Amino acid sequence: MTATRYIRSPEASASLVGDRVVLYHRVSRAALVLNPTGSWIWDQLHTPHTEAALAAGLGARFPSVPAEHIAHDVRAFLDELVQHGMVGRS
Amino acid sequence: MIANERPAAGIATVRWGVGPHVFELHSPLRDVIDRAATVFKPWRTEGSSAATRHWTISPDGDGRPDWTLGVDGTPHGPVSATPDAAVRRVEYLAVQAIFDGPPDLVTVHAALVARRGRGILIAGVPETGKSTLACALWQRGCSLLGDDVAIVDLERQTAAPAPRRVSLRSPSRRLLGEALWSRVEGAPSSEPTNEGWVFHPSEIDGRAPGPVSTSAILFLGRTNPDSPGGVLRPLAPAHAALGILPYLNVARRVDVGTLVPRLTPFATAVPAWDVTRADLPTMCAAVERLLEP
Numbered sequence: 001m002t003a004t005r006y007i008r009s010p011e012a013s014a015s016l017v018g019d020r021v022v023l024y025h026r027v028s029r030a031a032l033v034l035n036p037t038g039s040w041i042w043d044q045l046h047t048p049h050t051e052a053a054l055a056a057g058l059g060a061r062f063p064s065v066p067a068e069h070i071a072h073d074v075r076a077f078l079d080e081l082v083q084h085g086m087v088g089r090s
Numbered sequence: 091m092i093a094n095e096r097p098a099a100g101i102a103t104v105r106w107g108v109g110p111h112v113f114e115l116h117s118p119l120r121d122v123i124d125r126a127a128t129v130f131k132p133w134r135t136e137g138s139s140a141a142t143r144h145w146t147i148s149p150d151g152d153g154r155p156d157w158t159l160g161v162d163g164t165p166h167g168p169v170s171a172t173p174d175a176a177v178r179r180v181e182y183l184a185v186q187a188i189f190d191g192p193p194d195l196v197t198v199h200a201a202l203v204a205r206r207g208r209g210i211l212i213a214g215v216p217e218t219g220k221s222t223l224a225c226a227l228w229q230r231g232c233s234l235l236g237d238d239v240a241i242v243d244l245e246r247q248t249a250a251p252a253p254r255r256v257s258l259r260s261p262s263r264r265l266l267g268e269a270l271w272s273r274v275e276g277a278p279s280s281e282p283t284n285e286g287w288v289f290h291p292s293e294i295d296g297r298a299p300g301p302v303s304t305s306a307i308l309f310l311g312r313t314n315p316d317s318p319g320g321v322l323r324p325l326a327p328a329h330a331a332l333g334i335l336p337y338l339n340v341a342r343r344v345d346v347g348t349l350v351p352r353l354t355p356f357a358t359a360v361p362a363w364d365v366t367r368a369d370l371p372t373m374c375a376a377v378e379r380l381l382e383p
Contacts, residue, residue, distance in 0.1 A: 013347030017354045018327030024347040031346055033328045 005048035005090045006078055012086040014042065023086050030084050038077055045087055051075055105141070106130035106184075108241060108253050109195050112137070113184050114144040115177075119157070122147050125173035128279050129181060132292060132299050133253040143187050147176045174281045178288070185239055185254045189339045196242045199337040202235040202251055202302075203227045205381040209249050209302030211240060212365075213337045218311030219367070225262050226370050227377060229270065234291040235299050242304070244356040250301035255279060255288040262286065265370075270294070306380045307362040309333055315367045321376040322363040327354075330362030 008014075013024045021039040023032040034042055040061070041054055055074045059067055081087040104115045104126040112135060115126045127134070146160035147169065156168035157176055161183070169176045189197055200213040201224035212220040221237045228234035236251030237258075243249070263271045263286075273294050274280055280289035292299050307330060313323060325333065331353045335341045341349060363380075365373060 013350075015331075015347075015350040015354060017331045017350065018358050020326055020328035022328045022332060022350050024345075024350065026345070026347055029346065031332055033326070033332060 003050040003052065005050055006045055006054075006082075006087045007048045007090060008042070008045045009086055009088050023081075023084075025085050028085060032081075032084060032086065037073075041074070041077060042081075048090060051078060054078075101146075104130055105135055105137070106133040106253060107135050107142075108133055108188065108250065110142065111184075111188055111191060111195070112139060112141045113187070113253075114141040115147065115180055116144060117147040119147060119149070119173070121173040122176055125177045126180070129177050129255065130253065131279070132290060142191075143184070145180045145183065147180070178281070178283075181254050185252050188241070188252060189239070193340040193344055195339075196244055197239050197252060197339040198242050198249075198334060199238065200240050200307075201237045202240040202249055203232040204235055204302040205232045205378075206383070207302050208305040208381050208383075209235070210305055210377060210380060211242075211249055211307045212310065213307065213334060214310030214312075220310050221257070221259070222262065222265065222370070223308075223310070223365075223373055223377070225258065225265055226374050228291060228295075229266055230374055230378065232378075232381070233295065233297045233299075233302075235302070242356070243301070244352060247304050247356055247359050248301045249304045251299045255290055257283065257286065257288045259286040304356075304360050306377075307334060307360055308365050308377065309362065310365050311367075313364045313366045317366075319366065321366050321368050321373055322380070323366065325362040325364060327357040327362070330360075331357035333362065 011026045013026060015022045019036045019039065021034045021042050023034065037058065044054060044057060051074055055071045058070050058074060062070065078087065082089065101116050101118050102123040104123055105112065107113050117123055143162060148158050150156060150158050155171055157171045159166045159169040159179060169179050188195060198211060198213065200211040201220045203210050203224050212224055214220040224234055224237055234256060237256045239252035240249045241252055258274065274287055274289050277289050277293040279293060280287055331350055335346065335349065
């Protein structure tokens with residue numbers, strides 16, 4: 001079974017403002033401000049990524065944070081992006 | 091084009107404007123012209139280019155008590171037959187024209203105060219106290235440039251007051267004190283309204299209402315006073331950019347996805363703060379620290 005991959009939705013418009021990304025959904029008109037870590041994940045999602053790959057990348061950036069915490073946060077973040085239509089699953 | 095027609099003989103004109111907007115008021119009524127010349131004095135302009143909008147105020151030809159207001163040569167309706175009320179109506183319509191005008195002129199629904207050329211925009215939904223805070227800062231020596239609408243240059247990070255008088259509600263009387271309040275009432279452009287007075291602060295303190303650099307944006311009424319943190323709570327530029335959107339004229343017509351990148355240089359360069367409600371001297375002292383060189 002292939003792991004789910006995530007990628008940016010074509011309906012999402014992104015602007016980097018300071019150290020945060022502002023996302024705007026052109027259809028729902030919802031706006032989200034991502035924190036710097038979320039902004040890093042968004043940056044990765046210009047190509048399809050699995051949850052595990054994103055968590056591994058974050059783990060390398062924050063080696064002192066337990067892996068299970070990172071995995072939990074990545075999953076919650078991706079779920080929120082999916083819920084707002086900012087990313088799609090494939 | 092009607093806007094290019096010259097006024098008929100016996101009709102005088104007052105011309106004023108801001109940015110690309112050039113306004114004219116034509117009237118055969120001397121008192122109306124004199125009143126308009128006083129009210130729009132800080133924004134008077136010269137020149138012969140066509141006005142972007144012009145109004146006429148004239149007596150009703152049918153002998154009715156109201157005067158007739160025309161906009162760009164088209165009857166707009168009756169207006170109370172007093173110079174104060176008629177000019178106040180045009181003053182409102184001129185700012186509305188800026189608000190509804192081309193999106194190259196950005197307005198923000200905010201009070202504007204300044205000290206030594208450094209300005210602070212105070213944004214907040216109605217009844218959050220932005221006029222009260224602006225008024226208190228004026229009383230403590232800041233320039234009070236506007237209490238309602240400011241024109242913002244997003245690229246240069248400057249702000250200027252919209253061409254209208256400041257409106258003070260009657261409860262501000264206690265805040266300002268009787269001596270200052272009596273000067274407000276006695277200034278040339280001052281007049282009473284249902285809620286208080288409108289006036290030009292420049293007629294009181296002698297400071298011209300020109301553009302200032304924007305040193306900070308303050309948001310009122312967004313934080314819970316009981317939550318931990320000081321009076322001023324810094325906002326990341328991204329939150330400031332989204333926070334100011336509801337107060338911009340262009341947000342009604344331009345897609346947010348287009349507007350945010352345009353706001354980015356401004357939101358990145360100008361620090362923004364949430365202001366937690368506290369007693370007025372504490373709030374003023376915190377804001378004044380932002381105006382220190």
